[in-house]
Amino acid sequence: MLSTNINGGIRGGFVASDGETSGQDKLARVNTSIPHPARVYDAWLGGKDNFAADRAAAEAGLNAFPSTVKSVRANRAFLARTVEYLVAEAGIRQFLDIGTGLPSANNTHEVAQAIAPESRIVYVDNDPIVLVHAEALLKSSGAGATDYIDADLRDPATILQEASRTLDFSRPVAVMLIAVLHFVSDEADPYKLTDTLMAAVPPGSHLVVSHTAKDIFPEEMAAFERAMNENSAEKVTLRDREQVTGFFHGLDLIEPGVVEVPRWRPRSDLEASAPAALWGGMARKPA
Template sequence: MADRLLRTDPAADDAPSPKIDTTVAHIARVYDYWLGGKDHFAVDRAVGEKVLEIHPETVLSVRANRAFLARAVRYLAATEGVRQFLDIGTGLPSANNTHEVAQAAAPAARVVYVDNDPIVLAHARALLTSSREGATAYLDADIKDTAAILAGAADVLDFSQPVAVMLVAVLHMLRDEEDPGGIVTRLMSAVPPGSFLVVSHLASDVQTETMAEMRRRLNESMTQQFTMRTRAEVTRFFDGLRLVDPGVVLTHEWRQDGAEESATPGVLWAGVAEKP
């Protein structure tokens, strides 16, 4: 597993860069385009614009999702005392990455990022920074391979102590037949009481016609296939856990920091829950 785990290490700069297919759109790069980043190609911009044609607020929604991630991490580190984070489906580095938010509140926080996309791996070293007291690592693994994720993350995280399992904007990339609920169950079964689950997920029951057309346009253009779900379906991912107030709400409604965040529309359900 060590060869799939990258840490802050100058020698890692000698590692070969993964091959990236620039002829097919990739959600990490499309998301980067919506966020105003620079790590995307013409094919990604084309797909991004297809979505913006029918839902111009997508840019605001992805920002609301990113703001939710930061608020959730800050809450867990500063209020709940969580010092370990397993961030699955990392995406490209952006502002307010998990380790930056967590270590700002708790310098000793330890973070493992997990993704299996070549574009993310190519930029992983940007995530491999850390406070002196904490640790940050990147694991090349597929969300469906929970055994590999848990084994690799154990090199950095202590699974006898609480862990925040973060599945932010990733479960909607799993079809029902891929058993996303089972994946969540296996991950949460591996962490002790006092651990937390953080989820955000594209909604099928908000702006229903627009979201259905968004799903169609994304799925016809990308190898990744999206399955949007209702609030009730997203809530089921938290079965057996104790939801933190205000429960499962739209991203911009979860413990917003001010009027600006409250007014930024989101089309993803989001929630945080504790393992009792």
């Protein structure tokens, strides 16, 4: 869920491009004829914030990989479990969530602030619909803070600059890259982007990644990749477990390492058995 356009800002809520302050201004940027990953994801979840082009792309992906919806739900559950671990066990109180998507159940700030109300979260996405909903629905607890940035993962310097309005980069931060790096091509060097983000946060910070897999259900996922790339402007690059593990280079992996997302510290055998074609993992930045 990528974007290209950031300048200026408004503190304490949506960080907008020049002069954009109203929901109507943001929605005027929506091109409903081009599928957007956040809205395709919303269509898979049965949401209402999507258009015909998004639904067509979602259907193409679902036809190629019938377990797509189960994978998406397993990914959301992975997000919630990682945030719970970060707050309750790792003591993290700051989150940089890039590629937020449309608000759903168990958003990062809801999970974090339910345990530690003082938690501070910065959400990053580009779709104007996502940003309008985030501004309206992703409300912080009184003790914490929740802000929103219109940003491009491929421009980490700008993300870090804007996020520093809310986050204290002298204290540990959890960088959340949930189902977003597969929208970054090899040519755009997603490893360099991740390294740049992690270089800006102090020891004790954590990186969380989930990434669509090419070596889980490989035949179906090859068809899924073709279907999505034929039906969406945002191209998908699937990666295998070794490639996903590479995002954690120089960091200390948290057990159980890089695994299928349902198998990352599941709450139950049922949760662990969900079919999901995504690798997920978490690592800590050492001293």
